[in-house]
Amino acid sequence: MEAEKKLAQLSTIDGFVGAALFTPEGEMLLKYEMQESHLEIVGVLANSVLMNAQKASLEMGYGRGQFVHVQADNALILIRCLNEGKSPLRSEPGKSHIHLVLVVDDHSSLGMAKMEINKVIDTLAADFRLPEAETNPSVPEKTKKAVAQSVAKPAARPATKPVAKPAVKPAAKPVAKPAAKPAQPQAKKKQVKRPVRKDLQGVVNTLSSDEIDDILDSMLD
Numbered sequence: 381m382e383a384e385k386k387l388a389q390l391s392t393i394d395g396f397v398g399a400a401l402f403t404p405e406g407e408m409l410l411k412y413e414m415q416e417s418h419l420e421i422v423g424v425l426a427n428s429v430l431m432n433a434q435k436a437s438l439e440m441g442y443g444r445g446q447f448v449h450v451q452a453d454n455a456l457i458l459i460r461c462l463n464e465g466k467s468p469l470r471s472e473p474g475k476s477h478i479h480l481v482l483v484v485d486d487h488s489s490l491g492m493a494k495m496e497i498n499k500v501i502d503t504l505a506a507d508f509r510l511p512e513a514e515t516n517p518s519v520p521e522k523t524k525k526a527v528a529q530s531v532a533k534p535a536a537r538p539a540t541k542p543v544a545k546p547a548v549k550p551a552a553k554p555v556a557k558p559a560a561k562p563a564q565p566q567a568k569k570k571q572v573k574r575p576v577r578k579d580l581q582g583v584v585n586t587l588s589s590d591e592i593d594d595i596l597d598s599m600l601d
Contacts, residue, residue, distance in 0.1 A: 395486025476505040
């Protein structure tokens with residue numbers, strides 16, 4: 381987890397015992413320690429000390445306290461608050477509000493401990509900033525359920541675009557054929573009767589039918 385790596389950076393301080401991250405209500409979010417040190421109990425008590433100090437500083441009129449340092453015989457306990465909102469006692473929607481507790485057993489490391497605790501808590505703010513819909517008490521319950529349902533439902537597939545069909549070409553207009561001319565009746569050929577020569581006509585009239593047949597047969601041969 382990326383947040384654990386960030387918190388582990390405090391272990392480079394001489395005399396490091398352990399570090400833990402808490403909500404303003406005292407719920408532990410994350411811890412890192414070198415050995416068993418009852419860090420949960422120490423952290424809860426230290427978190428309460430910070431909350432009481434913040435209330436006291438507000439009553440004094442000096443604003444909200446952000447840092448408390450407890451110097452005990454066998455250890456240094458440092459408690460740092462990071463609150464991006466305006467309310468000193470609760471988290472606000474879309475804002476990070478966390479408390480970092482650091483325990484060091486080397487009193488000479490006080491300066492380094494103060495510097496490192498400020499650096500690390502700034503990097504942890506983004507990891508514990510909840511979405512507005514989950515933290516905002518003014519959001520109606522129906523809206524919260526709607527947000528949860530929208531997350532649970534699978535995303536709808538985008539509608540496929542209809543394939544455009546090629547445009548149908550308009551039917552070609554039939555080409556008008558020219559009107560057929562009415563057939564003209566053929567003129568009957570007039571049979572021209574050739575005039576028969578009178579001299580031949582007279583000869584033919586004198587011949588008998590048998591003689592005419594003989595003449596025709598001889599012509600065909």
